[in-house]
Amino acid sequence: SDVVVLSSDNFAEFVKENPLALAEFYAPWCGHCKNLAPEYEKAATQLKENNIPIGKIDCTENQELCSSYGVQGYPTLKVFHGSLDNEKTTPYQGQRTAEDIVNFMIRQSAPAVLELKTIEDLENFKNKADVVAVGLWDEADAAINKTFYEAANLLKDSFYFAASTAKELFKEAGLASPPAVILFKTYDEGKSVFVNDASQWSADAISTFVQQESRPILGELSPTNFKSFIDSGNPLGYLFYDTAESRDAVVEQIYDIAKEFRDQISFVTLDGEQYGRHAKALNLKDTTFPAFVIQRISDGKTFPLLSEDGKSNGVVSSVTVRTLVKGVVDNTIQPFLKSEPEPESPYEENVRVLVGSTYESVVLDETKDVLVEYYAPWCGHCKNLAPKYVELAELYKDDDNVVIAKIDASNNDTPEQIQGFPTIKFFKANDKANPITFSDSREVEALARFIEAN
Known part of the structure; x- marks a missing residue:
């Protein structure tokens, strides 16, 4: 295998001896780690030709080492740049395929900005990827040069950058006068141009331009570009x-x-x-x-x-x-509200049953304290909680100020962004904008204490 097996004994030496290396923190029982393994092996073999080593650390055998790098899930991949300092590592967040890992690491090994001197250089660079960024400016524009390099360093994990002060490239790129950043693309209109007064250039402005203009006007959504669309907001x-x-x-x-x-x-x-x-x-x-x-x-x-x-x-x-x-x-239409039909009886064993269409009228009633369980019918933890939740509702059935409610959040829309099931939130009377999430053990006593404390 070309993957280096690492442990607490050889990890420091591995990192310090290599100016660039990739390390996978894994657990033997982890399914995602097992799926990654063959791709990781392929990547290791390919990167060996570029003198970029990659290793793996079994966190069940090296818990202290993994904890020191803030590993909380498996697999976690980190890029090391010759330093053991965790602040100087780069997280790998790309696709877990050999091709993506190799491309990412080669990009890490390359300078943030490639210098172009000839038209041939430009044409070769345009063929490196579906989208590349080229900065063009006069040789005397030191401030422009510095700003462009700052932008390139912000995005070097995702894009290829090049620069030139060669006047023949200005004409070849169709540029009347510098400075400019040109984004060459194999799709849409073929290129996008960022031209601005030099005094208004900033690394953030260039970075925003590259990210926005690199997204296809109407292209196929894929695991590779999904994050860029989400990050746009x-x-x-x-x-x-x-x-x-x-x-x-x-x-x-x-x-x-x-x-x-x-x-x-x-x-x-x-x-x-x-x-x-x-x-x-x-x-x-x-x-x-x-x-x-x-x-x-x-x-x-x-x-x-x-x-x-x-x-x-x-x-x-x-x-x-x-x-x-x-x-x-224009914000002139309302979003779709997914809602099951209202149940014939609003209560089920003293638990108020909510659906999308009744949620706000009950939960946002300023006169009531409302505890809401967001569940899914297929959720095992929700099924385990069900009898305890009924018991809790029994305790509060005669309290007119407290409502114990539940909603199937997999089949009904709610204003809350629910990340997992079950999620339990308390909406206090006269303070509905600040719901409190329950995080204790899912026992009747703990739930009752939570209600009383709030």
Whole structure:
């Protein structure tokens, strides 16, 4: 194996002897670690040719070492730059494939900015990736040079950067006069240009430009680019399709809309046959594709394009998509509220049963203290809690000021962002904006103490 087996005995030597190295902190029982193993082996073999070693540390055998690097989950991959200082490490957050690991590490080994001297250099550099950034300026512009390098260092893990002061490259790049940053792309319009007064240049402005303009106007969503779309903070406009032909036909209709609103909504395509469950989670009604839905990243709320009666997916056209997009951008339409029908009886063994349509009227009642359990029917921990929660409700059934409630958060929308099941929150009377999350043991006594304490 080309993967170096590390332990507390040889770890320090491994890191200090190599100016660049990758280390995996793992546990033998970890399923994700087992899935990574063959890809990690391939990456190690390929990186050996570049003199970039990669190793692995069994955290069940080296607990103190793993703890010193803040390892809380497996696998954790960290890039070391010849120093044992954890502050100087770089977390690897890319895809767990040999190709992505190799590309990431080679990018780490390269200078943040490559110097271009000839047109041939420029053409070769443009072929390095689907998107590359090139800075062009006059040789005397020392401040511009410094700012560009700062931006490159911020994004070197994700993008390739190059720079030149060669005048023949200005003309080749179609630049009337420097300074400028040109983003060359193999998609959309082929390139984007950032030109600004030198005094207004900043590393953040260049960084923002590169990140925004590198996202396709209307491209396929993938594990590789998903994070960049999420980091933008823009709502995502999903076009789900069933065939390449249907996708291309709709893309032709809505491409100009995506281009017009690209600063406000990120438009992406996704295979509905493969990701039908995600389409359903976004509140599309069936698997009739193409279909379109917008999701706000800030709160997870969705705006599906539905038929007039709301029972099926709506027709995707330039007219219907523009209407939906304008409504979301102008904040003139309400997000979709997923809700089960109201139960015949609002109570189930003294527990108030909530659905999406009744949630706010009960939980946000300023006269009541309300304890809410967010659960999912398939959740084992929720099933274990159920009889205890009923017992708790029995304790408070005669207290008019306290409501013990529950909601199936997998089938009903709520304003709260629920990350796991069960989640229990307490909404205090006259202070509904600051719910308190329960974090003690899920026992009746602990839950009762929690209510009384708050």
